[in-house]
Amino acid sequence: MPKYLHTMIRVTDLDKTVRFFELLGLKEVRRMDHEQGRFTLLFLACPGNEDAQVELTYNWPPEDGTGEVYTGGRNFGHLAYQVENIYETCQRLMDAGVTINRPPRDGHMAFIRTPDNISIELLQDGKLEPAEPWASMPNVGEW
Amino acid sequence: MPKYLHTMIRVTDLDKTVRFFELLGLKEVRRMDHEQGRFTLLFLACPGNEDAQVELTYNWPPEDGTGEVYTGGRNFGHLAYQVENIYETCQRLMDAGVTINRPPRDGHMAFIRTPDNISIELLQDGKLEPAEPWASMPNVGEW
Numbered sequence: 001m002p003k004y005l006h007t008m009i010r011v012t013d014l015d016k017t018v019r020f021f022e023l024l025g026l027k028e029v030r031r032m033d034h035e036q037g038r039f040t041l042l043f044l045a046c047p048g049n050e051d052a053q054v055e056l057t058y059n060w061p062p063e064d065g066t067g068e069v070y071t072g073g074r075n076f077g078h079l080a081y082q083v084e085n086i087y088e089t090c091q092r093l094m095d096a097g098v099t100i101n102r103p104p105r106d107g108h109m110a111f112i113r114t115p116d117n118i119s120i121e122l123l124q125d126g127k128l129e130p131a132e133p134w135a136s137m138p139n140v141g142e143w
Numbered sequence: 144m145p146k147y148l149h150t151m152i153r154v155t156d157l158d159k160t161v162r163f164f165e166l167l168g169l170k171e172v173r174r175m176d177h178e179q180g181r182f183t184l185l186f187l188a189c190p191g192n193e194d195a196q197v198e199l200t201y202n203w204p205p206e207d208g209t210g211e212v213y214t215g216g217r218n219f220g221h222l223a224y225q226v227e228n229i230y231e232t233c234q235r236l237m238d239a240g241v242t243i244n245r246p247p248r249d250g251h252m253a254f255i256r257t258p259d260n261i262s263i264e265l266l267q268d269g270k271l272e273p274a275e276p277w278a279s280m281p282n283v284g285e286w
Binding site: 008024055070081084117118 | 148
């Protein structure tokens with residue numbers, strides 16, 4: 001039987017991206033620095049289910065210039081996480097300066113983006129009653 | 144605690160993409176046709192671990208024209224699956240016409256692509272002895 005291991009995304013700022021996923025409740029489980037190849041691989045997972053991971057690839061910028069900017073594509077859609085309380089999660093993200101692109105107006109679904117614009121879907125475990133300020137919060141940009 | 148649910152990718156040919164993931168050993172676990180929105184969502188997972196899924200979004204082509212072609216981006220990297228025997232998996236894929244972009248020359252790692260060019264990493268559970276024809280098989284394209 002095959003086994004799902006991880007989804008890999010490329011990141012331009014490792015610390016910023018780790019903080020983003022930590023706001024969602026994920027924890028770092030493994031980190032490998034490759035001096036020769038000049039890249040770092042960092043794996044995060046949800047506590048209690050360390051088998052399904054997100055892998056961050058950080059290519060060290062060239063010593064004489066700036067790093068690559070990672071464009072998005074349409075064939076990849078998003079990563080989805082179930083959360084215990086979508087309002088609390090979105091509030092924690094907002095307080096840390098993360099834009100809620102699609103607020104949880106329905107008490108069930110929200111979309112945000114990582115610092116490199118990877119779309120993240122948040123899904124409430126069950127459904128909460130619609131509540132302000134979320135119920136009347138407009139969308140911001142795309143997701 | 145949050146919980147990883149799925150990675151969503153957009154597909155231009157649902158049946159072809161389902162066949163691709165079935166060659167890897169995944170099985171369909173859920174399918175929803177949305178007549179009004181003209182899209183289908185299809186979820187696949189590895190047997191024994193149905194919690195970590197890949198979601199295929201198929202937007203029905205407009206009735207008067209052709210569908211969108213889904214471009215790739217650099218911020219998304221790949222999906223990774225562990226397999227029991229990487230040679231058998233790659234042989235099964237090749238026999239079905241799938242290009243092995245990065246053959247498992249080392250008995251450990253291979254890369255292929257879905258019909259919409261989503262990169263898939265295959266990792267051997269443990270490591271096999273290097274073996275022909277894989278050991279001397281060249282790379283094809285990018286992954």
